Structure formats: C-alpha cells, structure tokens
Amino acid sequence: MSGFKIAVLPGDGIGPEVVKQGVKVLETIGKLFHHGFEIQFGLIGGAALDEKGVPLPDETWELCQKADAILLGAVGGPKWDDLPSHMRPEKALLKLREGLKLFANIRPVKFYPNLAFSSPLKENLLKGVDLVIVRELTGGLYFGKPKGRFEENGKVYAVDTMYYTYEEIERIAKVAFELARNRKKKVTSVDKANVLETSRLWREVVQKVASRYPDITLEHMYVDNCAMQLVKNPAQFDVILTENTFGDILSDEAAVITGSIGMLPSASLGEGLKGLYEPIHGSAPDIAGMNIANPLGTILSVALLLRYSLRLEKEANAIEDAVEKVIADGFMTKDLYLNNPSAKKLVSTEEMGDIVVEYVKREYHREE
Numbered sequence: 119m120s121g122f123k124i125a126v127l128p129g130d131g132i133g134p135e136v137v138k139q140g141v142k143v144l145e146t147i148g149k150l151f152h153h154g155f156e157i158q159f160g161l162i163g164g165a166a167l168d169e170k171g172v173p174l175p176d177e178t179w180e181l182c183q184k185a186d187a188i189l190l191g192a193v194g195g196p197k198w199d200d201l202p203s204h205m206r207p208e209k210a211l212l213k214l215r216e217g218l219k220l221f222a223n224i225r226p227v228k229f230y231p232n233l234a235f236s237s238p239l240k241e242n243l244l245k246g247v248d249l250v251i252v253r254e255l256t257g258g259l260y261f262g263k264p265k266g267r268f269e270e271n272g273k274v275y276a277v278d279t280m281y282y283t284y285e286e287i288e289r290i291a292k293v294a295f296e297l298a299r300n301r302k303k304k305v306t307s308v309d310k311a312n313v314l315e316t317s318r319l320w321r322e323v324v325q326k327v328a329s330r331y332p333d334i335t336l337e338h339m340y341v342d343n344c345a346m347q348l349v350k351n352p353a354q355f356d357v358i359l360t361e362n363t364f365g366d367i368l369s370d371e372a373a374v375i376t377g378s379i380g381m382l383p384s385a386s387l388g389e390g391l392k393g394l395y396e397p398i399h400g401s402a403p404d405i406a407g408m409n410i411a412n413p414l415g416t417i418l419s420v421a422l423l424l425r426y427s428l429r430l431e432k433e434a435n436a437i438e439d440a441v442e443k444v445i446a447d448g449f450m451t452k453d454l455y456l457n458n459p460s461a462k463k464l465v466s467t468e469e470m471g472d473i474v475v476e477y478v479k480r481e482y483h484r485e486e
C-alpha cells in the first residue's frame with residue numbers, strides 16, 4: 119500500500135462544498151486501487167482569518183510543506199475585501215504558490231459534446247476544442263517589485279511592476295514545449311510585445327527555447343487578438359503559453375467554452391513532483407451554501423493531482439472517463455443544465471459528487 123500525504127484546504131464560499139466532492143472521489147480511488155491516501159485538512163483564506171486571525175496560518179504552511187500534493191477549493195469573499203493586501207484571503211494562495219515555487223500553472227480546456235448548449239459559442243465552433251493554457255504563476259505583475267500604494271508631495275499613487283527574468287521565461291516555456299510534444303505539437307505564445315518590454319524579452323526567450331524543439335510549431339499572438347481568437351475559433355489552439363496576468367484572464371474566458379467556469383481544473387507545479395491543485399473558479403459568493411455549485415472542476419483537479427504529483431495515470435484516467443460519461447448521460451448541475459436540451463437530470467453539488475463516485479466504481483468493476 120502506497121502512502122501519500124495529501125493536504126486539503128477547502129477555503130471559502132463554495133470551496134468547502136466542491137472540495138467535499140473531490141475528497142469523496144479521491145477516497146474512492148484510494149479504496150479501489152489500494153492506495154493509502156493520508157488526507158489532512160487545513161485552514162486557508164477567510165476561514166483561516168476568522169479562526170486564526172491570518173490568511174495562511176503556520177500550521178497550514180507546514181502541512182503543505184510536508185504534503186505530496188495539495189487540493190484547494192477557493193479563497194476570498196466580500197466579508198474580507200476591505201482588509202489590507204497582506205491580510206487578504208487571496209494573499210494566502212499567492213504565498214503558497216510563491217513559497218512552494220509552483221511556477222507552472224496548467225489549465226486544460228476540453229469540450230464535452232453534451233455541453234454544446236451550455237456554452238455561449240455555437241456548436242460548430244466547439245468541435246475539436248482541446249487546448250491547455252500554460253500560465254506562468256510566480257512572476258509578472260503579481261509579484262514584481264516595487265509594488266504598493268505611495269504618497270509623495272500630497273499625491274497618492276499605486277504601483278504594480280511587470281517583472282520577468284530570462285530564466286523565469288525559459289523554464290515556463292520548456293513546460294509548454296514538453297506538453298506540446300505529447301499533444302498536437304503546437305505552441306501559441308501570447309504576449310503584448312508591441313507595447314511591453316517584458317513581452318519583448320518573453321518573445322525572444324520563447325523563440326530560443328523553440329529552437330530546441332524542432333518538432334513543435336511555434337506561433338506568437340498578441341493577447342488582445344488571442345482573447346478574440348478564443349471565441350472566434352478556439353479549435354485552432356493546442357498549447358497556449360503566457361505570463362501570469364494574461365493567463366488568469368484568458369483562462370476564465372476559455373473556461374466558458376466548456377459550458378461553465380465550474381468545469382475547469384488546474385495544476386500548479388514546480389521543479390519536483392509536489393503540486394497544488396484547484397478549480398480555476400473562485401469562491402462564488404453568489405451561490406455559496408446553496409448546494410448548486412459545479413464540483414467537476416475540483417474533481418478533475420483530483421485527477422490532475424493523481425497524474426502529476428502521484429504519477430497514478432490509470433487512476434487519473436478513471437476519474438476523467440467517469441466525468442465524461444456522467445456528462446454524456448446528461449447529469450448536470452444548474453450552471454450546465456439551464457437551456458441545455460442534452461441535459462437529462464438536474465443534480466446538486468452533493469449528488470454530482472455521488473454520481474461521479476458511482477461511475478468510477480462501475481467502470482472499475484467492469485474492467486476487473
């Protein structure tokens with residue numbers, strides 16, 4: 119029996135509701151495939167602020183340091199929006215990403231045929247959409263210095279700095295090219311090189327890395343055009359490589375192509391195997407506590423956790439196959455169900471977790 123330590127940080131809003139479903143699925147995989155998953159819960163974000171007075175308590179940081187992988191729900195909400203920046207719930211997430219050196223954020227975007235009507239795009243544009251956004255996660259505007267609010271001669275101003283080193287760009291570019299090798303062999307590097315100095319360095323470094331991957335086609339695209347191309351012809355993309363802020367914005371946009379932001383998982387990785395896994399959506403305060411949130415982004419994040427941090431490919435596939443079948447059979451949470459004639463049954467967050475568990479078990483026993 120393999121022992122893996124998994125830290126689970128439910129966080130705020132719908133975080134605990136969707137994480138509960140992810141844990142159900144993880145435990146099911148543990149039982150079926152005989153893995154000893156040692157699951158330990160920690161406080162983060164607003165939940166930690168309320169209980170411990172800080173967004174990332176020391177115990178949580180230590181738990182994450184010791185863990186093989188971390189599963190996170192979401193952080194933030196209106197209750198904590200007026201706190202100073204170092205006390206905000208979101209700061210905890212940024213500290214985890216930075217502290218654990220998780221510079222590569224992988225966000226796969228996949229079209230499920232039964233979700234064509236849930237998507238705001240026309241069905242003919244959706245066929246063949248299978249792309250992945252590789253977002254740089256520990257640099258750029260999020261972390262560049264100077265940063266802050268200042269006052270000088272009675273004038274108030276604020277600064278965020280877009281900062282990238284050659285090495286930061288090189289290591290994330292390598293991640294994108296390696297991924298493309300096992301996919302459709304195309305990398306679209308997204309920048310704003312017509313205006314930004316960091317983007318000009320980005321383009322130069324990406325070009326250099328590309329020369330070591332002659333089997334991969336590289337194209338450069340400005341971020342404003344990319345935002346447009348994503349809705350005009352999303353099937354043209356394979357791997358989208360981009361910096362932190364652009365990746366944040368483009369991935370929310372790409373998410374709705376799949377029918378709902380609730381569908382998209384993510385993996386944040388560094389040099390080693392340890393990773394942080396979370397759905398790309400936030401704490402969704404407007405639907406928190408209603409048992410209607412879509413937990414599939416979190417459940418699919420568990421699949422990524424198994425694949426990337428624990429190297430359990432068969433187990434990861436079991437979850438992804440189950441999700442695909444659940445959707446093909448028409449089970450949908452409210453975000454997918456509305457105006458979708460392919461939907462057969464409206465299910466709650468809890469029910470969706472239970473159905474995925476059933477499908478994982480069913481497929482496992484069928485193959486036995």
Ligand SMILES: NC(=O)c1ccc[n+]([C@@H]2O[C@H](COP(=O)([O-])OP(=O)(O)OC[C@H]3O[C@@H](n4cnc5c(N)ncnc54)[C@H](O)[C@@H]3O)[C@@H](O)[C@H]2O)c1
Nearest residue numbers: 192193194195379380398399400401402404405411412453
């Ligand atoms: N990784 C994270 O923890 C993370 C990510 C994004 C935003 N946030 C935080 O979350 C809070 C709310 O942010 P926001 O409203 O801009 O973004 P959001 O992603 O929380 O919500 C945007 C919209 O999508 C819907 N939505 C999100 N997830 C859903 C799901 N699983 N199922 C069904 N519908 C879903 C919401 O109901 C809302 O209408 C903010 O405090 C923000 O900082 C956290």
Ligand SMILES: CC(C)[C@H](C(=O)O)[C@@H](O)C(=O)O
Nearest residue numbers: 193194208211212366398400
């Ligand atoms: C909550 C916030 C800090 C975070 C980000 O901007 O990276 C979120 O939007 C995300 O996409 O993971």
Ligand SMILES: [Mg+2]
Nearest residue numbers: 366367370398
């Ligand atoms: Mg985001």
